[in-house]
Amino acid sequence: DGGITQSPKYLFRKEGQNVTLSCEQNLNHDAMYWYRQDPGQGLRLIYYSQIVNDFQKGDIAEGYSVSREKKESFPLTVTSAQKNPTAFYLCASSIRTGGLGTQYFGPGTRLTVL
Amino acid sequence: EDQVTQSPEALRLQEGESSSLNCSYTVSGLRGLFWYRQDPGKGPEFLFTLYSAGEEKEKERLKATLTKKESFLHITAPKPEDSATYLCAGGTGANNLFFGTGTRLTVIP
Secondary structure (H helix, E strand, O other), X not given: OOOEEEEOOEEEEOOOOOEEEEEEEOOOOOXXXXXXXXXXXXXXXXXXXXXXXXXXXXXXXXXXXXXXXXXXXXXXXXXXXXXXXXEEEEXXXXXXXXXXXXXXXXXXXXXXXX | OOEEEEEOOEEEEEOOOOEEEEEEEEOOOOOEEEEEEEXXXXXXXXXXXXXXXXXXXEEOOEEEEEOOXXXXXXXXXOOHHHOEEEEEEEEXXXXXXXXXXXXXXXXXX
């Protein structure tokens, strides 16, 4: 089955730790995205990538980093510089890079800071 | 400022009681309006994309419509399994999606 997988489903981070969230897709989509979802707020874009080895900051990139070494993979690292990382993180992908393609979402990772 | 506003925040319906969810937008150069369904603790599931005013799309008990200022998601004779949060998003380009905060729908048997 084609789709987007995210791991782990739940992640706990201690103060000062960096953690990496995994996102893999086998839809052959070119574009991939990371969003953050907080209660009472709309999804906010952290980073996006339209092509391998290239990515751009979204609206709330501070304290996060990404890489795009393979078309299928777009891992997100939450660094210790992110002051309020507890949230639900969603990865998405779309077939189009230049136009308005539909974004399809993974199941999400819930990150909690201890 | 580009933004999307959904109303109501929460809606409780009896099974079979039809209603509509509203998504109003102020997005310059809107190129598409998206509807998603999200179950608790899960990622959003794509429902519809609407590209121009007057367009309508249907899927089972759901019908989405679009005007120049807002979109409606009509739910006809809902069932308990339709309970979820429904999100809408306005798009101006591939990387510019403005999400609303969602309408949490509960359908009571």
